[in-house]
Amino acid sequence: MTAFRRRLRDDRGAASTQLVLVVPVLLLLAMLVVQFALVWHARHIAQYAAQRALAAARAKGGTAADGRAQAGQSLAALGSQILTAPSVAVDRTTTQTTVRVHGAVMAVVPGLHLHASGTASGPTERLTTPGGERP
Template identity: 40%
Template structure:
């Protein structure tokens, strides 16, 4: 019993033991915060590419191919750490254009996998002739 009391009373090396327990937890919290920040940056980047690609697809003289080329050009200009494995899909129909950007966030923690998706759509610009009764 005396040995146990002496062990409990002595605090030699307690700071080292506490740091050995707390430091990995602090490191994990810091990495988790950085992971969330990287994910938010990737979401913002994907949404920006989608919106700018949609603007090209919505133009009167635009096309899916032209919008796709513009979107790919924007994706190559992104920092490679922002969005990994980015995929761009442009769908331009007669009156509606849709752009989808998907990818993944860089992994700092092996247990988390964040996927990024951005989808925007809008009407395709069309010229109308007001003298023809509003027909297209």
């Protein structure tokens, strides 16, 4: 009877079972860390593209099309694989210019679809007189 009791208390195989249960959880956690680092990076890419587009669109003689073109160039240079399917919206009025860049972030974790965006806004450049009126 003592051999049978020793066999019931035996821990052989416990490490393998623990390894099979713990490793997938650790891999998922590592993938989540990488995924959220990519989201953080994609937000910076979107913000950079929005700022570059704002500089082009708000300049005197600039247009909304100039801003969209500049954002497209910036996104192509930096984030074509990180920030996928980007959209650029440029709103230019006589006093204010706003640029919004939005896109999906490359997925590392299957089934997790995250988005990143950046916005830049500033006054539209125009000539004024010292009193603040337009010439």
